[in-house]
Amino acid sequence: MEEKNKIVPFLAVAPGATIKAELEARNIKQKDFAKAIGMQATHLSELIKGKRAISPKVAEDLERELGINAKFWMKLQAEYEYDCEVIKKRSIEEQKVQLLLNEYNEMLDVNLIFKRIGVVFSSCFEKLSFIVNQLHQPKPAELKYNLGKFRKSEKSGTDHRAIYTWEVLAQYAARQQQTTQAYNPEKDDYIQQLADVFNKNEDVIESTRKILSDNGIRFCIVEKVDKASMAIRF
Numbered sequence: 001m002e003e004k005n006k007i008v009p010f011l012a013v014a015p016g017a018t019i020k021a022e023l024e025a026r027n028i029k030q031k032d033f034a035k036a037i038g039m040q041a042t043h044l045s046e047l048i049k050g051k052r053a054i055s056p057k058v059a060e061d062l063e064r065e066l067g068i069n070a071k072f073w074m075k076l077q078a079e080y081e082y083d084c085e086v087i088k089k090r091s092i093e094e095q096k097v098q099l100l101l102n103e104y105n106e107m108l109d110v111n112l113i114f115k116r117i118g119v120v121f122s123s124c125f126e127k128l129s130f131i132v133n134q135l136h137q138p139k140p141a142e143l144k145y146n147l148g149k150f151r152k153s154e155k156s157g158t159d160h161r162a163i164y165t166w167e168v169l170a171q172y173a174a175r176q177q178q179t180t181q182a183y184n185p186e187k188d189d190y191i192q193q194l195a196d197v198f199n200k201n202e203d204v205i206e207s208t209r210k211i212l213s214d215n216g217i218r219f220c221i222v223e224k225v226d227k228a229s230m231a232i233r234f
Contacts, residue, residue: 010087011087012050012080012083012084012087013080013083014048014049014050014080015050015054015073015076015077015080016047016048016049016050016052017048017050018076019047019048019062020048022066022068026066030044030045030048033065036065037058037061037062037064037065038061039058039061050080053077053081054073054074054076054077056070056074058073059071059073059074059077093125094123094124094125097124097125097127097128098124100128100140101124101127101128101131103140104131104137104140104143106140106161107140107143107144107160107161107164108137108143108161108164108165108168109161109162109165109225110127110131112165112225113135113165113168113169113172114127114130116169116223117169117172134172135168135171135172136171137168159227159228162225162226162227162228163225163228165225165228166222166224166225166228169222169225170220170222173220173222174218174220177213177218177219177220178213179212179213179214179215179216179217179218180213180214180216181214181215181216182216183215183216183217184215184216187215190211190212190214190215190217193211194208194211194212197211205221
């Protein structure tokens with residue numbers, strides 16, 4: 001069973017690479033070495049390229065000619081085969097994750113969100129983890145159902161994908177902010193404070209931000225997403 005936290009290699013190195021390095025270090029030609037261990041030159045070439053496995057007999061021949069224990073060569077072969085299987089398994093899992101990402105991308109512009117937020121990922125798994133854990137998105141099937149609750153605007157139409165992308169960006173931006181105290185639904189004197197700020201029309205944005213923060217309300221301005229027309233969501 002694969003260890004949960006084991007780092008999966010991006011490339012499996014065949015034991016033949018070690019054989020090649022040993023021959024080069026000892027200034028031994030491959031054709032001469034093939035003859036010494038009773039192997040055809042073409043077979044040795046395949047072994048070095050990872051197209052042929054090291055058998056117990058070959059491992060013994062390598063030990064005899066190079067003085068390196070046969071168990072070492074068999075261990076290299078076993079590790080190579082294991083890494084190949086793990087890489088194959090990861091490739092299959094990545095394909096599944098990519099399919100999920102494609103489903104999400106049908107409903108919100110994933111790449112635009114990552115670009116706006118300024119995050120870069122090295123794998124599909126990291127992208128999916130960010131969507132679920134940081135953007136707090138439900139499974140694609142549930143998200144598709146929720147997006148069906150938009151009412152189309154007769155005047156401008158509705159690009160659900162753009163609107164929801166904008167909404168997700170706003171929600172993320174809001175979660176990054178801190179308020180100076182908890183929200184009290186029974187306290188509404190800040191409404192008059194906001195009215196005064198709007199009437200005065202000076203430093204409106206920062207004043208609004210401070211008043212709302214002091215009342216436990218997060219305030220942020222998020223640039224509009226292209227094609228995000230107005231719509232009613234219920």
